[in-house]
Amino acid sequence: MATGSSARTDILDAAQARFARQGFDGTTIKLIAADAGVNSALLYYYFRDKERLYQAVLDRLVQEMVRRGVRRLEAPGTPEERLRGFLELQGEIFGGHPHFYPLLLRELVDHAAARAVEQIKLVAATMFRRLCEVVEQGQREGAFRGDLDPRFAAISCVSMVAHFFTARPAIGLFLGHSTQGPPRAVVQAYLRHAADFAIAALSAPNLAPARARLKGSAR
Amino acid sequence: MATGSSARTDILDAAQARFARQGFDGTTIKLIAADAGVNSALLYYYFRDKERLYQAVLDRLVQEMVRRGVRRLEAPGTPEERLRGFLELQGEIFGGHPHFYPLLLRELVDHAAARAVEQIKLVAATMFRRLCEVVEQGQREGAFRGDLDPRFAAISCVSMVAHFFTARPAIGLFLGHSTQGPPRAVVQAYLRHAADFAIAALSAPNLAPARARLKGSAR
DNA sequence: GTCTATACGGGGATAGAC
DNA sequence: GTCTATCCCCGTATAGAC
Numbered sequence: 001m002a003t004g005s006s007a008r009t010d011i012l013d014a015a016q017a018r019f020a021r022q023g024f025d026g027t028t029i030k031l032i033a034a035d036a037g038v039n040s041a042l043l044y045y046y047f048r049d050k051e052r053l054y055q056a057v058l059d060r061l062v063q064e065m066v067r068r069g070v071r072r073l074e075a076p077g078t079p080e081e082r083l084r085g086f087l088e089l090q091g092e093i094f095g096g097h098p099h100f101y102p103l104l105l106r107e108l109v110d111h112a113a114a115r116a117v118e119q120i121k122l123v124a125a126t127m128f129r130r131l132c133e134v135v136e137q138g139q140r141e142g143a144f145r146g147d148l149d150p151r152f153a154a155i156s157c158v159s160m161v162a163h164f165f166t167a168r169p170a171i172g173l174f175l176g177h178s179t180q181g182p183p184r185a186v187v188q189a190y191l192r193h194a195a196d197f198a199i200a201a202l203s204a205p206n207l208a209p210a211r212a213r214l215k216g217s218a219r
Numbered sequence: 220m221a222t223g224s225s226a227r228t229d230i231l232d233a234a235q236a237r238f239a240r241q242g243f244d245g246t247t248i249k250l251i252a253a254d255a256g257v258n259s260a261l262l263y264y265y266f267r268d269k270e271r272l273y274q275a276v277l278d279r280l281v282q283e284m285v286r287r288g289v290r291r292l293e294a295p296g297t298p299e300e301r302l303r304g305f306l307e308l309q310g311e312i313f314g315g316h317p318h319f320y321p322l323l324l325r326e327l328v329d330h331a332a333a334r335a336v337e338q339i340k341l342v343a344a345t346m347f348r349r350l351c352e353v354v355e356q357g358q359r360e361g362a363f364r365g366d367l368d369p370r371f372a373a374i375s376c377v378s379m380v381a382h383f384f385t386a387r388p389a390i391g392l393f394l395g396h397s398t399q400g401p402p403r404a405v406v407q408a409y410l411r412h413a414a415d416f417a418i419a420a421l422s423a424p425n426l427a428p429a430r431a432r433l434k435g436s437a438r
Numbered sequence: 439g440t441c442t443a444t445a446c447g448g449g450g451a452t453a454g455a456c
Numbered sequence: 457g458t459c460t461a462t463c464c465c466c467g468t469a470t471a472g473a474c
Contacts, residue, residue, distance in 0.1 A: 007439080023329065025244035028467060039441050044469065046439095105328050105385070109321065110242065112398050113388035124393045145419075151394060152412040156379045159386075163378030166324070166385055169332035174343045175370060179331050193371040200364075201420035226457080247449060258459050263451065265457095441474075448467085455460075 008046050010036040016057045020099035023106050024054055055115065061103055062119040065093065069127040079138030083202075084195050086131060087161055091191040094165040101165050128154065135202070144202040157198040164190055227265050229255040235276045239318035242325050243273055274334065280322060281338040284312065288346040298357030302421075303414050305350060306380055310410040313384040320384050347373065354421070363421040376417040383409055 014035035018027040029050055033040035047053035072089045073082055094101040107116045131154045138144035144153075164171060164187075169179035175186060182190070233254035237246040248269055252259035266272035291308045292301060313320040326335045350373045357363035363372075383390060383406075388398035394405060401409070 005439090023242060023244060025242060026329075029469085030467075040468095041442085041470085042440060050468070102328065108386055108388055109324055109328060110245075114398065117392070117398060120389045120392045120398075123389070128393050148416070149408075149412060152409055153416070155383065155390060155393070155409070156413055156416050159379045159382030160375045163382040163385065164374065166382065167327055167378075169327055170339045170342070171374060173336070173339045174347050174374070179333065179336060179339075189368075190371055190374070193368060194375055197367070197372070197375050197420045201416045205419075224457090248451085249449075259450095260452080260460085261458060269450070439474105441472100443471090443473100445470075446468090448465105450463105450465085452463080453461090456458085 005046075007036070007038050007042060011038065011043055011046060011053070012057055012060065015053055016061070016103060017099050019054060019057060020102040020106065024050075024110060057103070058107060058116055058119060061100065062116070062123065065100070065104075066123055066127050068093065070130055073127070073130040073134060079134050079141065079143055080199055080202075082134050083131075083138070083157065083198070086134075087157060087195050087198065088191070090158065090161045091187075094161065095187055095191075101162075105166060131158070138202065142204060145204045148202070153202060156201070160194040160198060161191065164194070224265075226255070226257050226261060230257065230262055230265060230272070231276055231279065234272055235280070235322060236318050238273060238276060239321040239325065243269075243329060276322070277326060277335055277338060280319065281335070281342065284319070284323075285342055285346050287312065289349055292346070292349040292353060298353050298360065298362055299418055299422075301353050302350075302357070302376065302417070305353075306376060306414050306417065307410070309377065309380045310406075313381065314406055314410075320381075324385060350377070357421065364424070367421070372421060375420070379413040379417060380410065383413070 011032065015027075015032045018032050018035065021027075029043055030040045032053075033043055043050075043053060047056060068089060069086065072085050075082060075085055077085065107113050113120060132150045135144060135148075135150040135153050139146045139148075139150065168181040172178050172181040175182050177183065177186075181187070230251065234246075234251045237251050237254065248262055249259045251272075252262055262269075262272060266275060287308060288305065291304050294301060294304055296304065326332050332339060351369045354363060354367075354369040354372050358365045358367075358369065387400040391397050391400040394401050396402065396405075400406070
């Protein structure tokens with residue numbers, strides 16, 4: 001309700017940026033108001049307090065992530081193609097919008113995600129579940145090795161992309177750049193590497209690499 | 220100097236726990252003092268201000284991590300054994316001491332690691348460099364595939380372990396437990412999986428499967 | 439809906455006694 | 457070295473005018 005309000009979404013946007021950059025405790029209501037170009041008392045009109053403003057930001061974010069993630073996982077293609085597509089989307093989201101992943105990350109770190117239990121359960125029941133099903137399908141079709149726990153495999157694949165953005169400042173220095181992180185081209189190169197690395201680990205073991213694609217019809 | 224002082228280390232220990240759990244902004248001097256069982260003014264005697272107290276905590280932590288990491292990487296053995304040993308240590312450190320990884324993680328997230336630039340450069344020049352050399356050695360010896368950037372491979376391997384602990388609350392829910400994270404046995408199982416997954420990706424045959432798939436035929 | 443003005447508390451930091 | 461007492465700022469939140 002009242003979604004048309006410009007001030008309301010301005011506040012949400014400003015809050016998202018600040019919470020992502022400085023965390024809950026490090027962000028002040030007055031600063032958000034200044035960013036949004038409104039008076040600080042207005043924040044209490046739209047959202048009851050700082051806590052609920054944070055919740056509203058988090059809600060909006062997780063819902064968008066789940067929506068895009070599930071849609072990508074349900075795209076047509078082989079399990080390998082769908083997994084690659086999902087990892088690609090992950091890179092787009094985490095790398096593209098500067099306030100997306102940092103906010104999720106903070107929520108995980110700040111209070112052991114206590115404020116996001118419901119949202120995480122949603123992710124578990126939709127996106128994560130779907131991702132595991134893709135791995136399982138690949139296993140049934142013989143493209144992926146069958147001796148892996150699909151949930152562990154899913155976590156490993158996602159981790160290689162996620163942690164790159166988590167540790168972005170450190171990785172920037174590791175690779176000879178700055179704490180701003182590596183330049184875009186290096187990020188892209190890493191993301192390609194990570195997808196290949198994941199598929200290599202998942203692919204059926206060396207014995208019969210060429211025969212792995214039994215039912216595969218090269219399209 | 221003055222390392223014998225009990226109050227000083229008590230303060231450092233208490234500060235480490237609080238900073239790890241609640242972050243810099245979320246932690247108060249008075250609370251740290253209460254945890255350490257000393258008066259809050261004493262913190263200003265040993266450390267000039269909150270900022271320097273935080274720095275001291277971070278210093279102590281990174282130095283211990285580097286020391287243990289490098290020692291493990293320089294242990295005798297094949298590249299595979301040394302990589303496995305390093306990932307095992309990573310799991311021990313991150314999983315074992317509850318304030319170790321959360322503090323590093325916060326530093327990465329909080330201000331793009333601005334407070335830890337020097338420490339990260341130390342890690343880059345010692346531990347990370349050493350880890351890359353292990354991968355390179357494996358490549359020269361033919362145990363690991365040669366078509367990977369050793370730095371990217373190193374990052375991928377570490378990521379699979381690190382992100383598991385980063386996202387611990389979420390992964391706990393994903394696997395049907397709580398935001399406290401999965402039980403110890405599941406953590407151990409995942410760590411074994413991650414090491415195997417990493418080695419599988421590194422050992423995968425060079426070109427045959429990946430290229431064959433493109434053409435859809437492997438003679 | 440949006441603003442001004444303000445209360446109320448809490449946090450960092452200091453002076454100085456012991 | 458350790459504590460008591462205190463200052464001062466700033467952040468959240470509310471009351472109420474427009």
